[in-house]
Amino acid sequence: MKLDAIGIIGYGNMGRALAHGLLRKHKDQTIGILSRNIDGVAHAARSKRLVVHKTLEALVAASKIVVIAIKPQDIPALLDQLRPLARHKWFISVAAGLTTKWFSEQLASPQVVRFMPNLAAKTGMSLVGLSPGQEVEAGFTAQALELASAIGTPALIPEKLMAGLTGLSGSGIAYVFQFVHALAQAGVREGFPYQVALGHALSTMEGAVSLLRESGEHPVALVSKVTSPSGTTIEGIKVLEAAGFTNIVMEAVSASSKRAAELER
Ligand SMILES: NC(=O)c1ccc[n+]([C@@H]2O[C@H](COP(=O)([O-])OP(=O)(O)OC[C@H]3O[C@@H](n4cnc5c(N)ncnc54)[C@H](OP(=O)(O)O)[C@@H]3O)[C@@H](O)[C@H]2O)c1
Structure with missing residues (x-):
């Protein structure tokens, strides 16, 4: 789908991820940017298809879609x-x-239209929760979906679930980082150097994700395929469950969602 003219205000983590995702996916598109960040603007000026505007008025005049990517x-x-x-x-x-x-x-x-991406926007792999306001034109929603797909996978969600999605995905990506680090540290305990253990933890995670996606099987069905009677895996599952693993993950997402709802206006 061809996108209307886009201008991005703020060229930090998110603004840059969006601009670069759009440049990758829409080869004919030029993207307007405006930022206070001098280093960022100098960097942007190196790409012919990024147009650096000097004023807000100039960026808005040149754009149909204006993306606001600055801190709240x-x-x-x-x-x-x-x-x-x-x-x-x-x-x-x-x-x-x-x-x-x-x-x-x-x-x-x-x-x-409101987006809730996560940090994986930087590699074009973010889940992007997307809520259009009630009176948004249909053409705008379609273009917003296309724009979100430049940084990952868009998902239309009711706005009342935005706080929940913040816990699950916006903050949730940090819990995944924590889990990978924990797995790597466990590998260190077993005798691997940290970098090697981290690589093995990441490969294991990638394997798990691809199996879940490609088989379409329920996670519990896959767990039971790995846990043979009196085997090694069930010993570890017992330790995780004794420590309340499922409950603690639910509590973490719930705490983050609750905080997101408190901050919302
Ligand atoms: N980072 C994430 O993982 C993430 C995830 C989900 C949502 N978000 C949301 O994305 C938004 C941007 O976050 P970020 O992490 O990209 O922030 P960031 O890295 O701080 O980038 C914001 C950039 O915008 C510039 N800026 C501030 N006010 C401006 C203005 N009036 N006109 C032009 N430029 C301006 C800032 O300049 P200065 O450096 O001079 O302040 C900074 O370079 C936030 O609202 C955040 O809630 C971020």
Whole structure:
């Protein structure tokens, strides 16, 4: 699908991931960017298809879709400047905790779609939860889905589940990092150097993910395929369950989701 002109405000982790994902996937597209980050802008200037704008007015004038990729605390000041420029524009926010309703009120425009990506946007492998505001034009939702697919896998979700998705995926990716590190440390305990153990932990995780995806089997069915009677795996499962593994993961996601809901406005 061909995308309308895109301008990205903020060229940090997310802005850069989006810009580069779009450059990879849409070979004819130029992307407008605006940032306070001097190093980032200097870096961007090296790509012919990234157009660095000097003012907000210039970026908005050149764009149909305006992506807001700055920290939540910087957003109110930006929206004051954006409000008079918002007519006929489509807005995407990747900011954690700011609802489409809040954005729409601040911009005096209903054309707002909210994204919840995670850090894997940097490699184009993020889950991207996506909630269009209630009055968003159908054409905008279609383009937002296409744009999200430049940084990973889009999933339309009701906005009331955004806080839950923050726990599961936005923050959840950190729990996966923790688990991989724990597995690598366990490998060190068994005698592998850390880097080797980390590589083996990652390969194991990649294998598990590919098996789950390709077989379509339930995770529990696969666990039982690995646990032979009186074997090695069931000994480890017993230790995990005695320590409340499932419960602790659920509690971690729940704590993060609860915090996301508290911060939401
Ligand atoms: N990082 C993640 O894993 C992640 C995941 C999900 C959602 N998000 C959301 O994505 C958004 C961006 O996060 P990030 O990690 O990409 O932040 P970041 O790395 O700090 O990038 C934001 C960039 O925007 C610049 N900036 C701030 N205000 C600006 C303005 N008015 N005009 C132009 N540029 C401006 C900042 O410049 P300065 O350096 O001068 O401040 C910075 O370079 C946040 O709202 C966050 O909630 C992030």
